[in-house]
Amino acid sequence: MTEMKYQTKPLDIWNEGKALRQQYYENYAKAHEKGGIRWAGGAWAYSAVPAGLGDDVWSLTGEPYGASVAFNKEFAARCQEAIEAKGFARDLCAYLRNYLGSVVLDEYVFGGKFPKPDFMWTTHICCSHAKWYQIASDLEGGVPYFCIDVSTGLIEDFNERRREYVVNQLLDGIDWLEQTTGRDYDDQKLIQAVYNECEATSLWAEICALNRTIPAPLDEKTMYSLYVFGTIIKHRPEIVDFYRKLRDEVQERVDNKIAAVGNEQRRVITDTQPPWGFLEIFRYLETFGVVSVGSLYTFSLIGAWEVKDDGTWGPRTTPQEQGIDITTRKQALEVLADWTHARPEWQHFYSAQKKSDMMLRIVREWKVDGVMLHYNRGCEGLSLNIAENRLAFKDAGIPVLPFEGNMGDEREFDLERTKKAVDSFLELLGVK
Amino acid sequence: MITAGIDFGAKNVKVVILDDEKIVARGSALTGFDLKIAVKDASEMALKAAGLKLDEITHITETGIGQGSVAFAADSVSEVGANAKAGVKLLPSARTIIDVGAEEARAVKCDESGSMEDFVVNERCAAGAGAFVEAMARALEVELGQMGPMSLKATEAVPMNAQCTVFAESEVVSLIHAQTPKANIARAIHDAIAERVISMVRRLGITEDVLLVGGLAYDVGYVDSMKRGLGVEVHVPELPEYVSAYGAALVAQERAKE
Numbered sequence: 001m002t003e004m005k006y007q008t009k010p011l012d013i014w015n016e017g018k019a020l021r022q023q024y025y026e027n028y029a030k031a032h033e034k035g036g037i038r039w040a041g042g043a044w045a046y047s048a049v050p051a052g053l054g055d056d057v058w059s060l061t062g063e064p065y066g067a068s069v070a071f072n073k074e075f076a077a078r079c080q081e082a083i084e085a086k087g088f089a090r091d092l093c094a095y096l097r098n099y100l101g102s103v104v105l106d107e108y109v110f111g112g113k114f115p116k117p118d119f120m121w122t123t124h125i126c127c128s129h130a131k132w133y134q135i136a137s138d139l140e141g142g143v144p145y146f147c148i149d150v151s152t153g154l155i156e157d158f159n160e161r162r163r164e165y166v167v168n169q170l171l172d173g174i175d176w177l178e179q180t181t182g183r184d185y186d187d188q189k190l191i192q193a194v195y196n197e198c199e200a201t202s203l204w205a206e207i208c209a210l211n212r213t214i215p216a217p218l219d220e221k222t223m224y225s226l227y228v229f230g231t232i233i234k235h236r237p238e239i240v241d242f243y244r245k246l247r248d249e250v251q252e253r254v255d256n257k258i259a260a261v262g263n264e265q266r267r268v269i270t271d272t273q274p275p276w277g278f279l280e281i282f283r284y285l286e287t288f289g290v291v292s293v294g295s296l297y298t299f300s301l302i303g304a305w306e307v308k309d310d311g312t313w314g315p316r317t318t319p320q321e322q323g324i325d326i327t328t329r330k331q332a333l334e335v336l337a338d339w340t341h342a343r344p345e346w347q348h349f350y351s352a353q354k355k356s357d358m359m360l361r362i363v364r365e366w367k368v369d370g371v372m373l374h375y376n377r378g379c380e381g382l383s384l385n386i387a388e389n390r391l392a393f394k395d396a397g398i399p400v401l402p403f404e405g406n407m408g409d410e411r412e413f414d415l416e417r418t419k420k421a422v423d424s425f426l427e428l429l430g431v432k
Numbered sequence: 433m434i435t436a437g438i439d440f441g442a443k444n445v446k447v448v449i450l451d452d453e454k455i456v457a458r459g460s461a462l463t464g465f466d467l468k469i470a471v472k473d474a475s476e477m478a479l480k481a482a483g484l485k486l487d488e489i490t491h492i493t494e495t496g497i498g499q500g501s502v503a504f505a506a507d508s509v510s511e512v513g514a515n516a517k518a519g520v521k522l523l524p525s526a527r528t529i530i531d532v533g534a535e536e537a538r539a540v541k542c543d544e545s546g547s548m549e550d551f552v553v554n555e556r557c558a559a560g561a562g563a564f565v566e567a568m569a570r571a572l573e574v575e576l577g578q579m580g581p582m583s584l585k586a587t588e589a590v591p592m593n594a595q596c597t598v599f600a601e602s603e604v605v606s607l608i609h610a611q612t613p614k615a616n617i618a619r620a621i622h623d624a625i626a627e628r629v630i631s632m633v634r635r636l637g638i639t640e641d642v643l644l645v646g647g648l649a650y651d652v653g654y655v656d657s658m659k660r661g662l663g664v665e666v667h668v669p670e671l672p673e674y675v676s677a678y679g680a681a682l683v684a685q686e687r688a689k690e
């Protein structure tokens with residue numbers, strides 16, 4: 001362990017976050033006991049839309065669920081074997097396999113039987129999304145299923161016509177939700193959910209922006225447990241409230257130079273999902289004073305960003321900050337579509353160059369010394385373009401560690417080999 | 433000052449002892465299942481050859497797969513770091529050092545002082561490493577040592593598409609059944625493995641001079657494939673499988689002076 005330079009302490013809000021997450025999975029599992037509704041869909045689903053059905057509507061989003069399964073290696077292996085035995089290929093999205101395996105086994109990773117949703121509500125940008133819930137629907141005996149195509153290209157090209165394409169699907173979706181659940185739809189609840197989602201995702205960007213500080217107030221391993229709210233219930237008031245408190249605490253850490261890693265001497269970023277069962281890699285780096293301050297993934301899977309007047313990235317100005325008064329269903333959906341489709345993490349589905357540019361921006365603005373690139377065999381979507389990104393870093397003279405693995409399938413990750421590669425990277429960074 | 437470097441390879445453990453920067457002894461032993469026994473055997477061999485006792489060695493640095501398993505090693509260095517150090521010592525103009533061992537291939541780009549600038553390590557599959565050649569020699573039913581000279585006698589380039597050892601083996605069997613001369617198959621195998629390593633090294637950018645080290649550098653057929661594939665001269669030092677251990681011993685010299 002290298003010498004401590006900064007004061008460090010755990011986050012005060014940590015246990016509150018843990019409880020909130022636990023509550024979320026419990027709310028979903030027990031929704032029916034209180035007459036509530038359950039739906040399942042992707043982490044990028046337009047989750048604010050079903051909120052118009054009532055406050056007792058709870059969701060289970062597949063990717064964070066798949067990651068929670070991955071963290072439990074024994075259960076993950078059983079899930080993968082179960083779904084592979086049904087003929088699903090090993091090179092499919094690892095979250096999808098973990099989720100579907102859990103359905104097949106009829107086991108919920110948090111205990112008990114797998115809670116069957118009342119409907120599926122999802123979006124489609126990665127090739128796995130729509131199929132995922134279509135198959136889940138079949139496996140669960142024909143659960144009603146609605147999918148919205150959001151593959152509308154780069155945000156620069158998101159014109160009136162493209163927005164209308166999305167909004168019309170959402171309008172149809174609302175009719176479908178009413179028919180499927182037999183409930184009346186409340187536009188006021190939708191409007192509030194849109195405001196909440198915009199604020200929550202902008203707040204997350206603000207929190208990540210604070211990590212530009214040296215020493216970094218947060219390390220990426222901790223951030224993984226915090227961004228997750230934006231992938232499960234980003235439209236709910238309790239998340240806005242949680243992120244406001246978190247932002248205040250992180251600001252306080254910045255003001256008082258409280259570090260995530262007391263011996264910080266080098267800063268790195270990663271790129272996409274980590275191998276969830278092996279987060280110890282981050283702790284290993286920290287023994288040498290190397291802290292991962294984030295990634296394009298951690299910052300912008302949910303974070304809403306914009307380029308500020310000084311040319312740097314900052315939290316996106318929310319509709320409420322802009323004084324936009326949302327009064328109709330259609331307007332709410334338009335605002336939400338504009339907000340959602342600008343998400344940086346969606347842009348690199350269309351452009352390797354754009355992804356490299358965003359990552360290079362993070363390197364510059366977050367004062368990063370090196371980059372770890374996970375050739376993640378478990379995700380066809382977010383691992384797009386990694387080889388090209390590597391070349392961009394190489395051209396910019398930034399040390400890079402590419403390593404192979406899988407975010408959710410430990411059979412494709414070799415801890416010892418990766419640690420050896422990390423050792424070489426540490427030497428390259430001049431800390432070992 | 434006497435220092436030593438220990439390299440834990442997948443197949444052999446190698447030890448190099450230095451008096452200042454001069455190599456005074458080498459030792460090696462099969463890695464087997466018990467690393468401690470392999471290290472003991474290799475160290476004893478080297479110490480005996482040097483006429484030294486263990487406590488006369490000022491600093492020992494280890495490298496390779498089993499780092500941390502030798503109680504008497506002071507510290508460790510990565511294989512790419514060790515190769516960069518040793519490579520420049522052996523060939524001062526070397527800037528790209530490619531190391532192909534039994535289970536791994538790696539390459540390092542370095543400056544004139546032997547400091548690492550960038551590196552690549554092969555993916556999890558052994559199809560880019562020496563184990564692949566061994567498996568293919570078995571499929572061809574020839575001694576491993578014959579593969580190189582046989583390959584140089586090839587009269588025709590036969591394409592091999594397989595990217596992995598398992599598929600390559602069935603491809604070799606098909607070639608045998610198609611009555612393809614063994615020499616041509618041997619060359620196809622060397623070309624296939626060289627191609628994989630070269631595509632990996634190209635990610636670094638090839639900066640001359642290129643030095644090839646590791647056990648596979650003994651295989652003249654493979655060296656020839658690398659030369660043709662890279663389109664540049666490929667230098668091979670004496671006793672190429674000891675280069676990482678030598679580099680570790682050089683690092684030990686530096687660290688002992690710190």
Ligand code: SF4
Nearest residue numbers: 093126128379380381
């Ligand atoms: S983006 Fe990756 S994690 Fe998400 S559905 Fe596609 S393959 Fe799975």
